[in-house]
Amino acid sequence: MSTPSTPHAPLLSVRDLSLSFGGVKAIAGLSLEVNVGEVLAVIGPNGAGKTSMLNTVTRVFDPTAGQIVFKGQDLTQVPRHRIAAHGIARTFQNIELFEAATVMDNLLLGRHRFDHGAWWQQVLRTPAVTRLEEEARAAAEEVIEFLELSPWRNAVIAGLPYGVRKVVELGRALCTQPELLFLDEPASGLNPEETRDLAFWIDDIRTDLGITVVMVEHDMSLVSAVADRVICMAQGAVLSQGTPAQVQADPVVIAAYLGA
Numbered sequence: 282m283s284t285p286s287t288p289h290a291p292l293l294s295v296r297d298l299s300l301s302f303g304g305v306k307a308i309a310g311l312s313l314e315v316n317v318g319e320v321l322a323v324i325g326p327n328g329a330g331k332t333s334m335l336n337t338v339t340r341v342f343d344p345t346a347g348q349i350v351f352k353g354q355d356l357t358q359v360p361r362h363r364i365a366a367h368g369i370a371r372t373f374q375n376i377e378l379f380e381a382a383t384v385m386d387n388l389l390l391g392r393h394r395f396d397h398g399a400w401w402q403q404v405l406r407t408p409a410v411t412r413l414e415e416e417a418r419a420a421a422e423e424v425i426e427f428l429e430l431s432p433w434r435n436a437v438i439a440g441l442p443y444g445v446r447k448v449v450e451l452g453r454a455l456c457t458q459p460e461l462l463f464l465d466e467p468a469s470g471l472n473p474e475e476t477r478d479l480a481f482w483i484d485d486i487r488t489d490l491g492i493t494v495v496m497v498e499h500d501m502s503l504v505s506a507v508a509d510r511v512i513c514m515a516q517g518a519v520l521s522q523g524t525p526a527q528v529q530a531d532p533v534v535i536a537a538y539l540g541a
């Protein structure tokens with residue numbers, strides 16, 4: 282049941298979340314909040330539960346216990362295929378694009394959440410379907426311009442450099458026009474120059490598009506450049522949180538990385 286959110290309520294609240302795989306506790310009583318308009322980085326040693334958190338919040342996994350409240354609504358009651366319609370988008374640690382399709386086609390797939398027409402409307406190509414297609418193309422063109430993807434608009438994904446594919450995946454997530462965007466290790470596999478570009482884009486996504494960003498990231502140069510706040514996870518729970526500088530200097534964080 283949806284309840285109205287107050288102006289100061291967090292955009293997302295994760296409360297006492299747990300997730301187990303057999304005997305392995307990937308998430309163990311995790312509680313955190315994401316505020317409207319912030320860039321939040323989630324760091325932590327390997328196996329800390331960062332990707333499990335992201336997968337649970339985006340409904341890939343059902344939590345063993347706990348609540349995930351987005352704009353007053355409990356997401357645990359929302360099926361995975363409806364997450365985008367609620368205004369949440371994500372990218373993946375291993376890029377997930379349609380390799381044989383063009384950049385434009387992949388971006389248009391990001392618009393799928395807006396396909397509300399019945400099958401007969403699609404077959405008869407009613408004015409409503411034509412309008413949706415025009416809106417989808419216009420939104421994709423905006424993203425192409427925003428991310429400077431025009432040189433690759435009609436290129437097939439399989440032939441593109443890794444760094445460009447990562448930008449296309451980001452673009453596909455933006456095409457859903459989310460309020461909350463999760464990025465899973467966006468800098469992995471990028472060179473320092475590409476990582477610097479990514480930092481500018483993340484900042485523009487927040488500032489110009491007004492999208493709240495949560496990124497799971499190991500690259501502290503990117504985290505320090507764009508994150509307003511950092512949460513360090515260890516053993517499936519929050520170990521430390523604060524500004525990038527505070528968290529990096531926290532002795533418990535240093536000990537967790539040394540022990541990893």
Ligand SMILES: Nc1ncnc2c1ncn2[C@@H]1O[C@H](COP(=O)(O)OP(=O)(O)OP(=O)(O)O)[C@@H](O)[C@H]1O
Pocket residue numbers: 302305306307325326327328329330331332333334
């Ligand atoms: N699908 C799965 N099946 C079984 N165990 C899993 C699965 N996914 C994660 N785990 C386990 O859950 C724990 C948390 O893993 P997770 O991948 O969430 O950590 P992480 O912080 O994202 O690590 P990394 O930084 O290495 O990506 C680990 O012990 C991992 O082995």
